[in-house]
Amino acid sequence: MKKLLIRSALVGGKKRDVLIDGDRIEKIAADIDAGDCKVIDADGLTALPAFVDMHVHLREPGYEYKEDIESGSRAAVAGGFSAVCCMPNTNPVTDNKYIVRYIKDRAKEVDLAKVYPIAAVSVGQKGETITEMGKLKEAGAVAFSDDGRPVESAQLMRIALEYAGGFNMPVISHCEDLSLVNDGVMNEGFTATLAGYKGITRASEEVMVARDIVLAETLGARVHIAHISTKGSAQLIREAKARGVKVTCETCPHYFAATDALLEGGDANAKVNPPLREESDRLAMIEAIKDGTVDAIVTDHAPHAKHEKEGGLIGAANGISGIETSFALSYTTLVRSGAITLEKLSELMTANPAGIVGIECGALKEGALADITLVDLDAKYTIDKNKFFSKGKNTPFHGKEVYGKVRYTLVDGKIKYKEV
Amino acid sequence: MKRDFLCMDGVSAETLTRLMDDATVMKKQVLSDNKTCDILKGRSVATLFYENSTRTRCSFEDACKYLGATVTVVDVATSSVQKGESILDTGRTIEAMGTDAIIIRHSSSGAPKYLADNVKCSVINAGDGLHAHPTQALLDLFTIREKFGRVEGLTVTIIGDVKHSRVARSNIVSLTTMGAKVRVYGPPTMIPQAAERLGCEVCSSIEDAFIGSDVIMGLRIQLERQKKGLFPSYGEYARFFGINPERMKLANKGAIAMHPGPVNRGVEFSYALCEDECCYKDIQVTNGVATRMALLKWVLEG
Numbered sequence: 001m002k003k004l005l006i007r008s009a010l011v012g013g014k015k016r017d018v019l020i021d022g023d024r025i026e027k028i029a030a031d032i033d034a035g036d037c038k039v040i041d042a043d044g045l046t047a048l049p050a051f052v053d054m055h056v057h058l059r060e061p062g063y064e065y066k067e068d069i070e071s072g073s074r075a076a077v078a079g080g081f082s083a084v085c086c087m088p089n090t091n092p093v094t095d096n097k098y099i100v101r102y103i104k105d106r107a108k109e110v111d112l113a114k115v116y117p118i119a120a121v122s123v124g125q126k127g128e129t130i131t132e133m134g135k136l137k138e139a140g141a142v143a144f145s146d147d148g149r150p151v152e153s154a155q156l157m158r159i160a161l162e163y164a165g166g167f168n169m170p171v172i173s174h175c176e177d178l179s180l181v182n183d184g185v186m187n188e189g190f191t192a193t194l195a196g197y198k199g200i201t202r203a204s205e206e207v208m209v210a211r212d213i214v215l216a217e218t219l220g221a222r223v224h225i226a227h228i229s230t231k232g233s234a235q236l237i238r239e240a241k242a243r244g245v246k247v248t249c250e251t252c253p254h255y256f257a258a259t260d261a262l263l264e265g266g267d268a269n270a271k272v273n274p275p276l277r278e279e280s281d282r283l284a285m286i287e288a289i290k291d292g293t294v295d296a297i298v299t300d301h302a303p304h305a306k307h308e309k310e311g312g313l314i315g316a317a318n319g320i321s322g323i324e325t326s327f328a329l330s331y332t333t334l335v336r337s338g339a340i341t342l343e344k345l346s347e348l349m350t351a352n353p354a355g356i357v358g359i360e361c362g363a364l365k366e367g368a369l370a371d372i373t374l375v376d377l378d379a380k381y382t383i384d385k386n387k388f389f390s391k392g393k394n395t396p397f398h399g400k401e402v403y404g405k406v407r408y409t410l411v412d413g414k415i416k417y418k419e420v
Numbered sequence: 421m422k423r424d425f426l427c428m429d430g431v432s433a434e435t436l437t438r439l440m441d442d443a444t445v446m447k448k449q450v451l452s453d454n455k456t457c458d459i460l461k462g463r464s465v466a467t468l469f470y471e472n473s474t475r476t477r478c479s480f481e482d483a484c485k486y487l488g489a490t491v492t493v494v495d496v497a498t499s500s501v502q503k504g505e506s507i508l509d510t511g512r513t514i515e516a517m518g519t520d521a522i523i524i525r526h527s528s529s530g531a532p533k534y535l536a537d538n539v540k541c542s543v544i545n546a547g548d549g550l551h552a553h554p555t556q557a558l559l560d561l562f563t564i565r566e567k568f569g570r571v572e573g574l575t576v577t578i579i580g581d582v583k584h585s586r587v588a589r590s591n592i593v594s595l596t597t598m599g600a601k602v603r604v605y606g607p608p609t610m611i612p613q614a615a616e617r618l619g620c621e622v623c624s625s626i627e628d629a630f631i632g633s634d635v636i637m638g639l640r641i642q643l644e645r646q647k648k649g650l651f652p653s654y655g656e657y658a659r660f661f662g663i664n665p666e667r668m669k670l671a672n673k674g675a676i677a678m679h680p681g682p683v684n685r686g687v688e689f690s691y692a693l694c695e696d697e698c699c700y701k702d703i704q705v706t707n708g709v710a711t712r713m714a715l716l717k718w719v720l721e722g
Contacts, residue, residue: 066461132656159609159649166608 062091303392572599608700
């Protein structure tokens with residue numbers, strides 16, 4: 001097979017050629033002889049290790065009308081991602097090895113992004129008994145989560161943390177106290193009061209974050225907190241980390257790039273769980289990203305069909321189709337603004353999430369896996385949901401101007417996305 | 421002063437050795453055509469089992485008979501216990517009939533000690549809650565010594581629900597007393613807090629649990645534990661924590677597999693292991709009678 005040469009990309013701020021042999025980077029240097037290599041002209045583009053999204057919903061099996069492994073993978077590579085971890089709230093639930101294998105096999109057939117299934121914590125996500133975590137790991141699951149629902153029973157969570165820990169597997173906790181949600185449809189705050197909607201208190205998230213920290217600390221177990229959205233959650237995790245608790249966490253671009261002000265007009269595309277919060281929370285997310293409290297940026301890519309977002313806020317489905325806007329929103333909000341460096345953003349979007357779920361990711365060094373994304377950092381563009389590869393067009397960011405366009409995505413040394 | 425046998429704590433290596441030496445003699449008697457003797461002739465023993473049992477209760481009854489003692493089986497299911505009689509009143513009633521020793525099994529940890537503190541006759545613990553099962557540990561010790569000729573220096577690894585096992589607790593104590601190295605392994609949901617402070621090591625993988633072991637001891641997975649969800653399924657348990665001939669090959673040459681019974685075939689022990697010559701579960705049963713004879717003699721005759 002021909003080698004691939006990325007010509008003149010910015011690698012760590014320097015103009016470099018990147019020679020790829022098979023799925024590995026063979027050499028990074030100035031002016032590599034192209035020989036008979038296939039060449040990508042990357043002049044003006046920045047090379048980054050391709051992103052890893054440890055929290056997406058690909059909806060297959062069961063909800064293919066929202067998204068499927070093919071459309072979701074296509075959206076992933078278009079967003080600069082070489083690997084995604086898909087949540088188990090499928091139908092049937094990804095709680096057995098057969099579905100894990102199905103997802104992996106289907107992803108291989110599709111042959112775009114690498115798909116790593118996350119299996120359910122509890123059978124049927126019913127919160128009653130733990131799944132066959134050992135067998136699920138053998139089948140290829142990389143973590144356990146009942147995402148979409150909280151593990152309500154603290155005892156079940158305890159068992160899950162201990163049992164999964166025996167297989168050295170992370171448990172990802174969707175932190176939500178359902179009794180505190182109390183039919184709320186958006187953040188409990190000024191906007192909800194103004195617009196006349198029932199609110200969801202921050203406490204519904206924070207009490208569960210606190211519970212899981214206590215469990216992890218008491219048991220000496222490891223826990224990963226999904227999609228944090230509040231200042232209070234960040235503070236709980238910050239303090240826990242300082243005490244040496246084995247807790248990691250993630251947040252999503254919509255929690256640091258948007259607030260519940262987007263819901264003023266009743267746009268259900270901004271309805272998400274946990275809900276968009278207020279400016280003080282948004283700023284707290286950025287602060288938590290800066291100081292290392294947040295380990296990973298994930299999309300919680302949650303595609304829905306058009307009809308599921310219509311008919312007003314109250315009945316609308318929760319979730320944002322976010323995998324194709326993640327980099328631009330993050331880059332614009334965090335790097336362009338000067339809050340963090342591009343290198344830091346890269347860690348949050350690649351190496352850190354890959355480390356949490358224990359998968360190999362790309363890196364820009366010789367011998368490393370050639371999962372590479374080429375981005376045009378100065379390209380300014382307007383987000384257009386109609387151009388999404390995802391079946392889910394449910395984004396509150398349609399029409400927003402951002403910087404940072406993904407031009408190419410390489411997975412295992414092969415071009416899986418090229419902007420046209 | 422009366423003698424009780426409530427747990428392995430504080431039982432010296434000297435006492436354990438003497439009991440095993442006596443059991444060696446008793447075993448010959450059990451296996452002979454002349455099983456009975458007069459050592460405990462004229463003595464009276466009662467069994468008081470608040471929990472189900474086959475092995476322990478029958479072997480105690482046999483042990484009493486072989487030693488010439490009379491044995492009264494208190495059937496808890498049809499006794500005044502069903503009328504709400506307390507353990508203390510039941511115990512004192514039995515004692516008042518001239519009983520020399522009460523053998524008690526109870527689901528509450530500490531029940532035999534409570535009884536022993538309140539009656540003048542001897543009390544033998546045949547298993548209390550999650551706390552202790554010292555006669556099982558004694559027969560296990562005897563079985564190991566009989567096979568290897570010693571206990572000191574051997575590595576014994578206990579695999580399974582250590583957290584909820586009175587067998588494991590008693591074994592850890594007596595094996596450690598006799599100089600064996602004790603290790604434990606199982607789903608983390610079944611490993612007790614501070615296991616290391618019991619004097620045993622916690623293995624990091626199923627392979628580690630077998631490598632270097634002379635004795636692998638399986639523990640019964642209790643259905644009620646499964647209902648509490650401490651592990652997901654029997655199939656998963658067998659796959660990741662089960663004992664089978666292939667895994668036994670990782671252990672030291674001549675290693676044996678023991679189990680207090682009853683075995684869940686295909687779960688703790690594979691079907692093949694149950695038929696393998698390294699499986700000592702039936703030998704343990706025979707040894708249960710001999711060691712309980714030695715114990716009864718020690719308790720009642722000194």
